[in-house]
Amino acid sequence: MHINSKVIKASFAALALTFASGAQAQLNIFACEPEYAALAQELAPDAKIYSATTAMQDPHQVQARPSLIAKMRQADLAICAGADLEVGWLPMLQMKSSNAKVRSTEQGLFFAAEHIDTLDRLASVDRSMGDVHAKGNPHLHFDPDRLLQVAQALTVKLVQLDPDSKGKYDAALADFSQRWQVAIAEWQQLAKPLKGKKVIAYHSSFRYLFNWIGMEQVGDLEPKPGIPPSTSHLASLQSRAQEGDVMAIIVASYQDERGAHWLGERTNLPVQVLPMSVGGNDDSEDLFSLYRSVIGLLLSLSQQ
Amino acid sequence: MTRLNTRISAVAAACALVSHVSFAEDSSLTNPAISAVLDGYYQNTERPMAEREEGFGLGHTEVAISANIDDMFYGKLTAVLEVHEGETELGLEEAFIQTTAMPAGFSVRAGRFLSDVGYLNNQHVHTDAFSDRPAAYRAFLGSHYFDDGVRLDYVAPTDLFWAMGIEAFKGDSMRAEDEHGERDFTNLGVYTAYTKIGGDIGVSSSWQVGLSYLRNENGRLTAHEEHGIEPAADDGHDHDHAHAAKYTGENTYVADFVYKWAPNGNYKYQHLTVSGEYFKVTDFAPLDEHDDGHLHGNEHEPDDQTGWYLSSVYQISPNWSAGLRYGQVNTQELHDDHFDSQKLKETEVSLAWHHSHFSTVRLQYTNQQGTNFDGFTDDNIITLQYVMTLGAHGAHQF
Numbered sequence: 001m002h003i004n005s006k007v008i009k010a011s012f013a014a015l016a017l018t019f020a021s022g023a024q025a026q027l028n029i030f031a032c033e034p035e036y037a038a039l040a041q042e043l044a045p046d047a048k049i050y051s052a053t054t055a056m057q058d059p060h061q062v063q064a065r066p067s068l069i070a071k072m073r074q075a076d077l078a079i080c081a082g083a084d085l086e087v088g089w090l091p092m093l094q095m096k097s098s099n100a101k102v103r104s105t106e107q108g109l110f111f112a113a114e115h116i117d118t119l120d121r122l123a124s125v126d127r128s129m130g131d132v133h134a135k136g137n138p139h140l141h142f143d144p145d146r147l148l149q150v151a152q153a154l155t156v157k158l159v160q161l162d163p164d165s166k167g168k169y170d171a172a173l174a175d176f177s178q179r180w181q182v183a184i185a186e187w188q189q190l191a192k193p194l195k196g197k198k199v200i201a202y203h204s205s206f207r208y209l210f211n212w213i214g215m216e217q218v219g220d221l222e223p224k225p226g227i228p229p230s231t232s233h234l235a236s237l238q239s240r241a242q243e244g245d246v247m248a249i250i251v252a253s254y255q256d257e258r259g260a261h262w263l264g265e266r267t268n269l270p271v272q273v274l275p276m277s278v279g280g281n282d283d284s285e286d287l288f289s290l291y292r293s294v295i296g297l298l299l300s301l302s303q304q
Numbered sequence: 305m306t307r308l309n310t311r312i313s314a315v316a317a318a319c320a321l322v323s324h325v326s327f328a329e330d331s332s333l334t335n336p337a338i339s340a341v342l343d344g345y346y347q348n349t350e351r352p353m354a355e356r357e358e359g360f361g362l363g364h365t366e367v368a369i370s371a372n373i374d375d376m377f378y379g380k381l382t383a384v385l386e387v388h389e390g391e392t393e394l395g396l397e398e399a400f401i402q403t404t405a406m407p408a409g410f411s412v413r414a415g416r417f418l419s420d421v422g423y424l425n426n427q428h429v430h431t432d433a434f435s436d437r438p439a440a441y442r443a444f445l446g447s448h449y450f451d452d453g454v455r456l457d458y459v460a461p462t463d464l465f466w467a468m469g470i471e472a473f474k475g476d477s478m479r480a481e482d483e484h485g486e487r488d489f490t491n492l493g494v495y496t497a498y499t500k501i502g503g504d505i506g507v508s509s510s511w512q513v514g515l516s517y518l519r520n521e522n523g524r525l526t527a528h529e530e531h532g533i534e535p536a537a538d539d540g541h542d543h544d545h546a547h548a549a550k551y552t553g554e555n556t557y558v559a560d561f562v563y564k565w566a567p568n569g570n571y572k573y574q575h576l577t578v579s580g581e582y583f584k585v586t587d588f589a590p591l592d593e594h595d596d597g598h599l600h601g602n603e604h605e606p607d608d609q610t611g612w613y614l615s616s617v618y619q620i621s622p623n624w625s626a627g628l629r630y631g632q633v634n635t636q637e638l639h640d641d642h643f644d645s646q647k648l649k650e651t652e653v654s655l656a657w658h659h660s661h662f663s664t665v666r667l668q669y670t671n672q673q674g675t676n677f678d679g680f681t682d683d684n685i686i687t688l689q690y691v692m693t694l695g696a697h698g699a700h701q702f
């Protein structure tokens with residue numbers, strides 16, 4: 001009986017492999033956030049790609065709505081940031097869509113955060129700290145080096161799911177890496193004047209960007225992660241801003257600007273909305289133009 | 305043997321290659337998702353057929369544990385502590401397993417779980433925007449219908465969301481009132497079938513509509529017997545019926561819809577939810593035993609029992625939300641050999657303060673207008689309630 005069960009397991013595995021490799025001519029990709037849809041577009045240009053959210057939507061709070069269940073039902077691969085960013089809706093989509101292919105990272109589920117070292121990991125998490133992620137900050141797409149690591153890991157995943165097209169995926173990665181590395185050098189040059197600049201920002205959305213550029217976020221509009229700005233907290237930021245070393249107040253494209261404007265008016269600091277992802281402003285059409293736009297907007301602030 | 309050995313080593317090699325596997329829920333044997341809901345309230349009086357009593361009280365205090373059991377099964381256990389007349393009762397609201405790896409969009413759920421009929425029924429009560437379920441739910445489903453049974457669900461591979469399913473349940477809590485305790489009820493009492501369709505309108509709006517049918521083999525009232533003892537008019541404190549449907553019938557039809565809107569589809573700050581359901585319960589009049597399956601006294605055949613509600617909840621800011629709900633239910637109460645028509649109308653306003661995603665304090669006002677309803681006329685109800693969740697916070701349904 002023991003032998004039989006092994007044989008059955010092996011043949012099931014073989015069957016699963018056959019399905020995974022042969023059945024889909026065109027890979028169907030479900031991206032949790034637009035930055036991963038854009039990355040998939042670079043690495044698997046022939047795939048059918050759907051982004052569950054836009055740069056105007058907070059990915060912490062997404063409804064597990066019918067259209068997303070329907071899209072996930074058909075997906076071969078789901079690409080998400082991970083580090084619990086989507087914990088409020090992705091498990092429900094998986095449960096409701098009954099698609100075994102995207103259940104686990106062994107198969108067609110890919111978490112970007114698992115392939116890099118996230119910033120700000122926490123040994124222990126308590127709700128009194130706000131809505132924090134023990135696995136670190138999930139907004140990692142604003143670190144170009146880390147994103148390149150994610151691109152490499154994603155290509156391995158694409159090849160695993162669609163081995164027949166390995167050549168195409170390898171070529172796409174080589175092409176992307178080459179263009180990306182050239183761009184990184186350009187951006188580094190461009191962002192040099194931003195080094196050491198201090199900002200107040202909403203949430204830790206741009207943690208990786210500031211870390212990479214060498215900027216410092218000296219205040220958070222949120223009193224605690226996930227808790228909206230309160231008057232008393234904004235007042236404390238006002239006294240921090242009066243020290244005179246803060247360049248601007250930064251808000252992401254899906255965040256409420258009211259708290260920022262309240263503080264901006266009282267401190268004479270400019271308020272700048274940055275695109276959180278591709279589609280977050282008119283200039284951000286892909287990952288390259290997103291980075292260019294964000295760095296350009298920050299530079300214009302530093303020149304004021 | 306050699307073939308077997310190679311297979312084993314292949315498995316071992318595969319295990320070695322896979323450094324770690326994670327599921328979205330990320331709860332494993334050592335780390336299942338454990339959560340608790342605390343619900344306490346003060347209420348100046350009671351709503352008919354509702355679980356909350358007058359004065360200070362605890363609502364649904366629940367503890368839930370869930371995790372992927374392995375790569376094929378997911379399991380969840382929800383224990384509910386309720387206090388009725390000073391006694392604490394432990395109930396199991398959910399104890400189910402669900403397949404996660406069936407092909408072609410199928411899934412099976414077995415054990416004790418919330419039926420997928422209607423819109424609200426499969427949602428946990430602590431996610432509601434009002435302190436009690438609409439009157440139609442309280443009358444026809446015992447607030448929320450969970451039971452022991454099995455479900456087969458299918459999701460179609462279409463861009464328009466289309467799901468359908470069938471369920472079979474024991475149906476104990478859906479049995480018609482049996483005043484003498486002599487009736488021979490069917491053990492497999494309830495069957496349901498449902499379908500749901502949904503999608504988006506642009507980036508800001510989403511919708512879902514559903515149709516459900518519930519067949520209740522034990523839903524028809526027991527034929528009246530001479531010299532039968534009328535049950536007391538007030539059944540609100542009946543222990544055995546804490547979760548039982550008060551008004552049943554053999555056939556229940558439910559139509560539901562929900563529409564949600566948020567600016568740019570961003571639910572963080574403002575969003576609107578409009579939902580409504582319509583219930584129709586038929587075939588509840590006892591059959592005349594002397595007349596082989598014909599309704600007795602055709603001229604007295606009662607109207608179908610119906611109920612509906614329309615609810616609108618607006619989140620003004622992450623800290624505040626307000627809701628308005630109107631609902632009514634028309635039921636038929638059997639008295640001796642005839643039915644008395646009853647009506648209950650509820651107009652409700654709620655205002656909730658949310659310090660975070662996990663804590664809610666709600667003030668609700670309900671105006672009830674009853675016609676012959678359990679001897680109840682009209683009343684104004686004020687409820688002050690908190691609902692807070694601890695621990696792992698599961699994902700919400702649409």
